[in-house]
Amino acid sequence: MKKIFIAGLATETNTFSPIPTGLASFEETFLSREATRETPNLFSAPLHVWRRRAEERGWQVVESLAAFAQPAGPTIGSVYEAFRAEILADLGKAMPVDIALLSMHGAMIAQGCDDCEGDLMAHIRELVGTETVIGLEIDPHNHLTPLMLDSADLIVCYKEYPHTDSPDRAEELFTLAADTADGKIRPVMRDYDCRMMGSYQTPKEPMRGFVDAMIAREGSGGILSLSLAHGFPWGDHPLVGTRMLAIADGDADLAAATAREFGEKLWSIREGLRSDFPSIDAALDRASASNGSPVVLADYADNAGGGAPSDATFVLQEVLRRGLKDIVLGIFWDPGVVRMCQEAGEGAVMPIRLGGKVGPMSGDPVDITVTVRKAARNLSQPMGETLMPMGNMVWLEADGVHLVVNDLRTQTFHPEAFTQLGIDLEAMRIVVVKSSQHFYAGFAPIAAEVIHMATPGAIAPDFAAIPFTRRKGDYWPKVENPFA
Numbered sequence: 001m002k003k004i005f006i007a008g009l010a011t012e013t014n015t016f017s018p019i020p021t022g023l024a025s026f027e028e029t030f031l032s033r034e035a036t037r038e039t040p041n042l043f044s045a046p047l048h049v050w051r052r053r054a055e056e057r058g059w060q061v062v063e064s065l066a067a068f069a070q071p072a073g074p075t076i077g078s079v080y081e082a083f084r085a086e087i088l089a090d091l092g093k094a095m096p097v098d099i100a101l102l103s104m105h106g107a108m109i110a111q112g113c114d115d116c117e118g119d120l121m122a123h124i125r126e127l128v129g130t131e132t133v134i135g136l137e138i139d140p141h142n143h144l145t146p147l148m149l150d151s152a153d154l155i156v157c158y159k160e161y162p163h164t165d166s167p168d169r170a171e172e173l174f175t176l177a178a179d180t181a182d183g184k185i186r187p188v189m190r191d192y193d194c195r196m197m198g199s200y201q202t203p204k205e206p207m208r209g210f211v212d213a214m215i216a217r218e219g220s221g222g223i224l225s226l227s228l229a230h231g232f233p234w235g236d237h238p239l240v241g242t243r244m245l246a247i248a249d250g251d252a253d254l255a256a257a258t259a260r261e262f263g264e265k266l267w268s269i270r271e272g273l274r275s276d277f278p279s280i281d282a283a284l285d286r287a288s289a290s291n292g293s294p295v296v297l298a299d300y301a302d303n304a305g306g307g308a309p310s311d312a313t314f315v316l317q318e319v320l321r322r323g324l325k326d327i328v329l330g331i332f333w334d335p336g337v338v339r340m341c342q343e344a345g346e347g348a349v350m351p352i353r354l355g356g357k358v359g360p361m362s363g364d365p366v367d368i369t370v371t372v373r374k375a376a377r378n379l380s381q382p383m384g385e386t387l388m389p390m391g392n393m394v395w396l397e398a399d400g401v402h403l404v405v406n407d408l409r410t411q412t413f414h415p416e417a418f419t420q421l422g423i424d425l426e427a428m429r430i431v432v433v434k435s436s437q438h439f440y441a442g443f444a445p446i447a448a449e450v451i452h453m454a455t456p457g458a459i460a461p462d463f464a465a466i467p468f469t470r471r472k473g474d475y476w477p478k479v480e481n482p483f484a
Contacts, residue, residue, distance in 0.1 A: 002181060004054045005094050007064035007087045008035065008103035009120065010043045012071035012141060014307025015109060015236040016467075017458055018359050019072035019409075023079050026069040028408060029389070035066035041386045042163060043068045046103040046137050046170035053174045062097065064090035070409050071307040077111035084120055091127055099177045100124055101135045103170075106142020106157070107232040114237055118147030125151045135177040137169055141232040144243045149189050153180060155245060157227035159211050161202045162438040164384040176224060176247070187224055187247050190255035192263035194242040195482040197233050197463040197475045198273050201437055203444070206269040214262065222249045223258055228266070234306060234459050238470050242266070270476060275461040277454035280318050287430045288324070292448025294428045296439070299329075301457030302362075303436040305411040308458035309333060309358035310434050313366045315455060316355070319401060319432075320366070328423055329432040330404025331390065331412050338407040341372045341394040348372045352396070354403065361458045370396035370403065374421045379406075381420075383413045383438065395421040402428070411435040414442035436461075 011021055035044040036051045044066050054061045064087050069075070091100065102124075108116035117138065124134055135154040140161060148155060156173045158165050179185045200207050214226040225247040231240050244263035248255035277300065278286065287295035302312035310333040319327060337352050344350050349371050356365035374395040380387040391408025404418055412433040415425055425431060425446060433439045436452075436459065444450055454461055464478040474482040 001058060001060060002098040003060040003062065003094065003096070004050065005062045005064065005091055005097045005100040006047050006050045006102070007090070008043050008047055008066040008068065009083050009087065009116070010103065010105040010108065011069040011075060012105050012107045012139065012232060012305070012307065013074055013109035014071055014234045014458060015074060016234055017073040017307040019307070019309065021069050021072045021075040023076070025072060026067045026079070029070050030066065030068040032066050034063065036063060039387050041068065041388055042166055042383055043103050043105070045167045045386050046101070046173070049167050049170035050101050050174055053171070062090070062094040071305055073307065075108065075110040075116070077113070080110035080113060080116055084123065087120065088123055088127060091124065095128065097128065097132055098181050099133045099135065100128060101137070101173060101177060103137050106138035106144070106229070107235045109235060109237065115143065115145045115147055117142070118145045118151060121151035122147055133177045133180045135173045137173050139163065140228060140230040142229050143232065143235060143237045143239050144191055144229040144245060145239055149191065154187050154225070154247065155189060155227065156225055157229055157245065159202070159214065159227070161200060161230065162441045164441055167385055172225065185224060186250035188250060188252045188255050189245060189247050190252060190259050192244040192259035194244060194263045194266055195475050196242040196267065196270060197231060197240070197477070198242065199275055199436065199461060200228070200230050200273055201440070203440060206272040210266060210269065213265070217258070222251055222254050223247070224249055226258070226262060228262070233463055233466055236468050236470050240468070240471050241475050274477065275463065277452045277461055280315055280453055280455060283451045283453040284318060284322065284324070286451060290449055294425055294431045294447060296443045296447040296450045297430060297432045298436060298439065298450070298452045299432055299434045299455050300436045300452050301455040301460040302434045303411050303459055304333065304409045304434065305438060306436060306459040309362050310409050310411065311355040311357055311362045312455070312457050313355040313363040314457070315432055315453070316366055317363065320368070324430065325400030326428050327400070327430040327432065328402035328404065328418060328425070328428050331410065331417060331434055332403060332405045333407070333409040334405050335407035337405050338392050338394050341396065342375045342392065344372055346372050346375055354405070361456070368398050370398045373397050376421060379420060381414045381417045382442065384441070388413055390417060393421060395423060412439050414439070415446060
């Protein structure tokens with residue numbers, strides 16, 4: 001009987017964010033030693049898959065820590081070190097193990113460690129030796145590092161953005177790891193530097209075709225798995241950027257050639273991947289002129305899922321200046337406003353000062369008189385097949401402008417973030433979501449049109465202007481040909 005060890009540790013680090021990622025950030029998002037007994041979320045869902053698949057085979061499962069925090073600034077060094085120590089201690093007690101599988105992000109940076117994934121994998125490898133199969137499932141917005149590649153046997157990234165395929169990739173990783181442990185395959189990983197920086201939305205062409213081509217190639221001609229590491233542009237890391245990863249069966253040259261082939265394929269479609277988003281003014285003009293409703297606007301740069309505060313008021317200020325009605329905006333992160341409105345109760349009419357609290361990237365606070373339409377506690381919203389917590393929430397209205405505010409910083413994933421409060425989205429002309437792309441799977445089916453806005457904020461989509469201090473400028477679109 002084989003023994004498998006499973007664990008998870010993940011956050012996406014925006015090094016430009018002023019919000020520290022400490023223990024409380026993990027506690028309020030997800031922190032468990034029994035994740036497979038709880039409702040799955042984006043990063044814990046793989047552990048559910050791995051336990052089920054292992055138990056179906058009659059294997060022994062040892063489950064360790066699962067800790068996930070909302071993206072923000074660097075993780076406090078002592079917090080990361082404590083989590084690492086706990087996972088390693090549990091693994092040491094479980095030894096010997098045949099397989100170790102971990103769910104991580106790939107862009108986690110802590111004080112004193114700019115490659116948490118590679119660091120943890122290296123410690124695990126040192127502990128288990130060369131015979132144990134180590135597999136890593138990560139978000140595509142990662143910094144794929146040599147230490148990660150050297151320490152793990154298998155790395156699989158989600159293919160979809162929005163990330164609807166976390167459980168599917170967990171199934172893939174388990175199968176590959178099991179086949180490796182059984183001696184059926186000998187995985188060899190190679191990557192290719194695409195020298196690109198961007199945000200690649202997979203539901204749309206040309207990315208849809210690229211992802212489909214990756215899937216079609218897998219499982220044939222010696223190629224076991226293909227992953228595109230999109231990179232996380234707002235992590236100031238020496239290797240930030242897009243890389244192509246190929247896993248071949250025992251053939252390093254094939255893996256390298258295939259990674260290069262697909263990397264060059266991505267380069268060939270780069271012009272179709274430019275993030276040419278309209279300004280706030282242009283997007284509101286377009287939405288106001290639309291004959292259909294609701295028009296969904298994405299406040300791209302104030303996405304908590306990229307480390308932004310989610311309290312920016314730039315769009316709201318313009319909405320109020322224009323006197324727009326039948327519009328809903330959210331989710332604003334403002335615990336103080338939530339507390340006051342819950343205390344006042346539903347039906348209360350009261351002045352509030354909303355947003356603009358974290359720093360210049362949040363804009364100025366907005367003073368507005370609102371009616372408390374709904375107050376609710378401990379809500380969650382769907383993200384693919386999983387549920388993501390939203391905390392306590394209020395629905396506020398000010399003369400046809402509807403505001404959704406919560407006390408647990410998170411992006412807007414799904415229409416239920418609004419509808420479970422009682423908001424009728426069909427009655428809205430415009431819906432503004434604080435999200436970059438994860439909202440798309442849920443909102444596109446109900447939207448007359450979806451428009452990504454180039455808003456100011458913590459993750460503004462101008463990839464040529466990100467103020468890197470550790471990354472060279474040899475990438476597209478900062479330069480037209482970084483290969484020259």
